[in-house]
Amino acid sequence: MIRNLIFDWSGTLADDLAGVLHATNGVLVHHGRVALSREEFRAVFRLPYTEFYKEMLPDACIETVKEIYMAHFPADSAAVPLLPHAREFLQYAAATGRRIVLLSSAPEEHFEAQARANGVRDFFEDAFCGVVDKREGIRLLLEKHEMAAEETAFIGDMRHDMESAHSAGVLSIATCTGYDSAVVLMQAHPDVLVPDLSRLPRLLGGWHVQLANHGHHFPVATVGALITNHRDEVLLLRTHKWSHRWGIPGGKIKRGESCETALRREVLEETGLALGEVTFVMVQDCVEPPEFMRSAHFLLLNYTARCLESLPQVVLNDEAEAFQWLPWADAMRMELNIPTRVLMEEMERRGLAPTQVVGALQP
Known part of the structure; x- marks a missing residue:
């Protein structure tokens, strides 16, 4: 039984692709590169983001890249909406007693502002933000919150999310709502692949499931x-x-x-x-x-x-x-x-x- 849900943020719950693209192009243009179109960006972007920038800008300092990125990301948190079915699935997860934690490469200030603007911050027991390599981050998260891997699922939209889930031995659930296409996601062999989050309640037992006290009786x-x-x-x-x-x-x-x-x-x-x-x-x-x-x-x-x-x-x-x-x-x-x-x-x-x-x- 899946009692714990770890969520990615960008592309899984929040539709921040436009803001990320704008900030990334700000970094590229600053370093004399040509801005990417939406399709070009989705084709080449990957996590960990340090590897993406190492390939695109091999001589750039990653700390400088982060500063420029933050300066170009849109300041209006309300401009980043939730993806369709995200709020409803969070409500389902909370109503059935699941523990809900975030694991994201998004900067903490972006997640906090966007989650509060959308009224969903209180769903999360904890938020691990700014994580460069989620393969390491997910192990720290499981240890901190004493979550059993066999009772935990990681829901994400990128191949790196699936690889991180596999590395920790948790159920990997891929949603085709974000940065990587279904074809790319399938290369990481997710345990479950869904077009969006609306399909997951049925797969997790429906609304009749009640996991009181997060699985403790x-x-x-x-x-x-x-x-x-x-x-x-x-x-x-x-x-x-x-x-x-x-x-x-x-x-x-x-x-x-x-x-x-x-x-x-x-x-x-x-x-x-x-x-x-x-x-x-x-x-x-x-x-x-x-x-x-x-x-x-x-x-x-x-x-x-x-x-x-x-x-x-x-x-x-x-x-x-x-x-x-x-x-x-x-x-x-x-x-x-x-x-x-x-x-x-x-x-x-x-x-x-x-x-x-x-x-x-x-x-």
Whole structure:
């Protein structure tokens, strides 16, 4: 059963060929070459793009090429629409409980802007962008997200996508909506070849398939901490995973990892902060949280923790978009996700809020 879907972006979900052609011709003309027509470009372009430019411009510096390319790519993200059936297939994948991740050579800023302009960014659990060689990138992706190759498919529109899928042992699905023709795609021997994404729901079991918790038939154990600094301010993060609401850092417990070890690791990965003493507060049974980006059932082990640094420097990874240190009262007025509000209200009820603890110590 295919539980995980890895998507390419350009030519698979997004119709950005016009913009890519314009930017590529900007690079070629800058180096004294003749601009390519749409048909000429599709005939010669290939991935990894470094090999394409090495052939077209053997003496050019790849870093210079990237700068010129970015300067010529159209600035209007709304000008890059989704391909037909792309939105519907993403909706199908999410509705049937599949995990959805992106693996693309497109620059991160292009994907983020285009995906948000088209209203589909929240479908993706993670996005690996700017990947030169997807054969290496797909292995890193599978390892990071602990995806079993036999339960995973890579959907792309180019021969390199199929070669990458084969190298990782995942199902290769080619769609004839993008850069490579069906003839070229067949040279890479895809497991499945479809004219467009509309054909895939039937091949993946139809709408009656429900893969609760991404194939797990049990809740996923997670940890999270409400972190305070030396001023008793609390740290809140905003993330697309929770519908852009504010919450606390945390994540899944890995096999063989203690809860506290998982907590310290997740906080360090997501914020760059080292924790001092941690204190367990409660467990939340979080079944199908309406704000979360996909179907899920979590057991949330909630803690409080103190920063080791007196002047903590928060460094976010790609799981959050923003952070704030706030006094308790201000934090309670934020648009919090439900589990974070439940935790903070429980802390208030038990007299564990920083202001309550400080007040209790005063004469």
